[in-house]
Amino acid sequence: MTDQRPTVRDRVVPDATVARLPVYLRALHTLADEGHATASSEELAAVAGVNSAKLRKDLSHLGSYGTRGVGYDVAMLVDQISTTLGLTRCWNVALVGIGNLGHALAGYAGFASRGFKIVALVDRDPDRIGQVINGIAVSDVDDLPRIVAERRISIGVLATPAAAAQEVCDKLVAAGVTSILNFASHVLSVPDGVDVRKVDLSIELQILSFHEQRKASRGAPSLTRLPGGRGAAGPPPSTADEKAANG
């Protein structure tokens, strides 16, 4: 991690900022759809659910193009963020593990929306291999090296059972995949140069459980009785994601 030293003149974008850029991007699209040609950091921050100072600082990291007194040009900012995130090109994705979840992901529209294209479905089960889903035939996991090379795949999505995750992950990496989105409940270990992000239902639920228990044991056990909640107590309408977001 110190290995990947950022040259001084290099454009350094903090991880925390990178994690928020997609949110800003979505907010910008929302504003664009509403007809805004420009947006102030205040407006944009409200839609994105963050502090406006944080938003400005985030944008400043990518050499911001705001105009003082006016705000940000929505279209230009969309371009700027898209470029930074690498969304101006299309990324080919392999989806491995066509079970319950994998099947749903294969049909998930959100993939295509921002330049991600599932170009390969992969499984180990002979019964599933050959099956066609959304116009793509399921391939054998052992064909990964060829498939990854031929279809220029750089991102793999892992939706296998936990027990198979590490093995499949190794195969993906060996085949040349350098980014993995892991849905399996298993901590993957990968060589340097490969990025892994994990999405884990079970963990999220357990975190909610912790807070839920805390609420129950704390002050008001009758909290669930109040339909409107005792909410909106504080002056700022405080979007909850600030304290609850994954980042």
Place this chain on the structure above:
Amino acid sequence: MTDQRPTVRDRVVPDATVARLPVYLRALHTLADEGHATASSEELAAVAGVNSAKLRKDLSHLGSYGTRGVGYDVAMLVDQISTTLGLTRCWNVALVGIGNLGHALAGYAGFASRGFKIVALVDRDPDRIGQVINGIAVSDVDDLPRIVAERRISIGVLATPAAAAQEVCDKLVAAGVTSILNFASHVLSVPDGVDVRKVDLSIELQILSFHEQRKASRGAPSLTRLPGGRGAAGPPPSTADEKAANG
């Protein structure tokens, strides 16, 4: 958020720690299955993919029960973490939005595994209402108040399209739900006292895209050619999640 002040003698567990406890719990189960009665912080940390010092400090926050010179009693630690996370009881969950993803979630085994039970499926579409999935009939979203009260639901899972997310979220909150797991690509705003966690495919992919682009533009464009990767370079086998984890 300052509202929720932790009394000094209160057991304070930092958010970052809470987010890792589920990972430790899973690691402990793995070790238990392998026959370990005790585990050192080093072993446990390796399985969980974190630094051992961090693990020890995390465990110390919940009044740790390790024994110097020996390690941690696996069974006891499982109990300890389970209790802290509130997993000794069963949480009833409502799943709202029975589309592509919702359908998959309804059949997801991972829910039940740790005390979460889907006791209600909810949708707005009349065509889906009444349909039975995994033994549960899909209810009308307008029946939420009754359903939440009768079935003692405290956690809601949102799997609706983004456009409907805020409206449904409001209904969940009004019905008494105090924790929400949001799969929709929309920033929810909720009153104080309600926790929201979001899981967003699209965001995760875009973050990967950022790093992928960086890798491509940086030093070695031939990185994908090296099957073994230039990995395992550093002495510590560095599980990638340290730099890539959602936390």
Place this chain on the structure above:
DNA sequence: GCGACTTTGTGCCTGCGTTCACAAGTCGTT
């Protein structure tokens, strides 16, 4: 052309999270 107003970009401070390194404590062996 000028003044008042708006909004950005950022310096500074504060607090949290991570990591190192070590003292304190426990067990097994001699």
Place this chain on the structure above:
DNA sequence: AACGACTTGTGAACGCAGGCACAAAGTCGC
């Protein structure tokens, strides 16, 4: 009983992230 090997728990240092507040910079109206 004493010693050495091992492991936990934590004090301290460091770095990152968040937020306030303000100067710089630009726009709009007259």
